[in-house]
Amino acid sequence: MGAHRLHYRGETLDISTARKDGSHAVTVDGAELSVALNRDGAHVTDGQRRFDAYFAVSKERIFVELDGRLFEFERPSSEGGSGADSAHHDVKDKLFAPMPGKVVKVLVSVGDSVVAKQPLVIVESMKMENQALSPAAGTIKAINFAAGDQVDTERALVELEIAE
Amino acid sequence: MFKKILIANRGEIAIRVINTCRTLGIKTVAVYSEADTNSLHRWAADEAVQIGPAAPGESYLVIDKIINAAKETGAEAIHPGYGFLSENPQLPGACVEAGIVFIGPSAESMRLMGNKISAREAAIEANAPITPGLEGAATDLSVFQKKADEVGYPVLIKAAAGGGGKGMRLVEAPTGLADAIEAAAREAEKAFGNSAIYLEKYLVKPRHVEFQVFGDSHGNYAHLFERECSIQRRHQKIIEETPSVALNDELRARMGEAAVSITRAAKYVGAGTIEFLLDDSGEFYFLEMNTRLQVEHPITEEVTGLDLVAEQIRIASGRELSEELRGATQRGHAIECRIYAEDAENNFFPSSGEVLRYTEPSGPGIRVDSGIEEGSVVGIDYDPILAKVVTYGETREAARLRMLDALRRYKILGVKTCNAYLIDILESEAFISGRTHTAFIDDEMPEIADPSDLEIRAAAAIAAVALESAVAKPSGATVGQGVAPSLWDTLGTWRIGESG
Secondary structure, eight states: OEEEEEEETTEEEEEEEEEETTEEEEEETTEEEEEEEOSSOEEEEOSSOEEEEEEEEOSSEEEEEETTEEEEEEOOOTTTSSOTGGGGGGOSSEEOOSSOEEEEEEOOOTTOEEOTTOEEEEEEETTEEEEEEOSSSEEEEEEOOOTTOEEOSSSOSEEEEEOO | OOSEEEEOOOHHHHHHHHHHHHHHTOEEEEEEOGGGTTOHHHHHSSEEEEOOOSSGGGTTTOHHHHHHHHHHHTOSEEEOOSSTTTTOTHHHHHHHHHTOEESSOOHHHHHHHHSHHHHHHHHHHTTOOBOSBOSSOBOOHHHHHHHHHHHOSSEEEEETTOBTTBTOEEEOSGGGHHHHHHHHHHHHHHHHSOOOEEEEEOOSSOEEEEEEEEEOTTSOEEEEEEEEEEEEETTEEEEEEESOTTOOHHHHHHHHHHHHHHHHHTTOOEEEEEEEEEOTTSOEEEEEEEOSOOTTHHHHHHHHOOOHHHHHHHHHTTOOOOHHHHTOOOOSEEEEEEEESEEGGGTTEEOOEEOOEEEOOOSTTEEEEESOOTTOEEOSSSOOEEEEEEEEESSHHHHHHHHHHHHHHOEEESSOOSHHHHHHHHHSHHHHTTOOOTTHHHHHOOOOOOOOHHHHHHHHHHHHHHHHHHHTSOTTOOOSSSSHHHHHHHTHHHHHHHHO
8 A cells, every 4th residue: 555646747647556366556647557567567557558667776767668668757756755845856847957967158137038848948968069949939037057067957947937 | 010009089989899899800908097997998908097087188199198008008008999099190199209119100191281271272183173261270250250241151160180070160140150160169178279260161951971091101992982971960970871873883983083182182091981972963062071980881881891990900900901891892782870869859068977877779781880788988188979870771761760779779778868859750751751861860760759747657667667667676785896786776676576
């Protein structure tokens, strides 16, 4: 028996689990699914369709591969319980560097209107310049880094006021 | 023949070279940075020498350290792989001084062809067609503006020393020119230590067709047919195949002949690649020469039955091009998919992390050249290529179906990979019908579809059960060192499976 809250792309998923006939009866947002673990991974079915899945759990994340598609969930912190605090990468009003690197150029200024997927910051990682794209349409509220700064994935590069 | 070779590289290519050396009875020496202390290539070689910190500029790119490692271990020759020092003429120069054989062209040929500007001049001498653009490097914005207006937009800004898409920018309209020049020069300076850039006309939707060429130190030159590498993202190839559906025997012969004359003009020794752009009307233009082994060389090996690294080593030891190489024929069809640690859903942004689960596909006609294993850490210091999957079939369709099967069976968890996106491409009608060109991903591929609610819920259900199984494990247990914490986590599946 367990209750979990996971986040996926800004959506919150409430999950409860129970053991049933050697497999797991899992309810996700009211939908009932059955999960059976096997030696290599797991099967999951809603009674109509069955997916083959592989998974791995690190200290921070849960990785699931479902029929070739990768899903990543942040692992709820054991103290926080709900895990809402640790799910900061799923929020839409902050842009995080997908990996550590160095800010090469900031392409916008505070107050600028931006559209979703607009390049906001150029970050150099792995010897390549990469564009960090806006997670949503809105207005730039804050820029926390300048060209030349080292960035990690924990502090937002840019904060947005999301357009209604 | 050599008794011992040092491989001045890391990852999948270092391992691939080591594998050939083993089949030739040659001992190998790996070099590795502090970040690669536990990497696969370090342990795959017979000996290994640590050459400094993670930053390539303090390890893999330091010629003195490479030469000293070779001297220290008694290696008679150095194989540079691709990337890093492979196209830096100072390495063959330093090898000559140290009395070590460089497995590749001379510093002179490398300088001539490695610089895209003098390479264009060499192609003109060899009577091969080149793309319209600047004859030499420029720094003055007005020079770029004038040439761009003359050849017409879109144009490409390219690093004279460039490769792999670095230091390259596409400019669609005059307004973007200044920014692109600035960014390209900056990236080129960082990647190659040379900020020289030039401009050429950007052909809209050409195919990228390259020829594998070889030369020896006796004046013999030959080609091993083409590879089509049209499917690129960020100007970097991700899927390659041979033969190209766009060539017939007549065009293949003409392009092959042009490739060989350029190789001859460069007095080129070793394995190289002549890249052409091919337009709809069958006109082709020399783009550049890569003076090294290509990432995608395995597809040529699949259709010719040759080991290109073995050929490189034989040529470097002073032998003539082998009979097999000179008489090679193309048979069947081969496709390569590059597995990068990157997020296809986020503009192909590189991804880092630890490989928690890893299962390679295998079977007839499937080859995986990999640089990782379970527990490997994919860092931020190096190119994010993890592995290459190569499939062979009697027909293009057979190779394609085999690739789809191989990609579906290839499990890499812990870092993001482009695997699912490669499957989408291979299943697209455009790929199936051979409608491949360099704008393929922008023009032919739809945005990656969002997962359905059912898929999200199914994944979340698995995640919740996975989480419980991870929490249920003995918390005090440790295994080995280094990767221990997450190793226990990954074993959660089996332990629950046994008890449940």
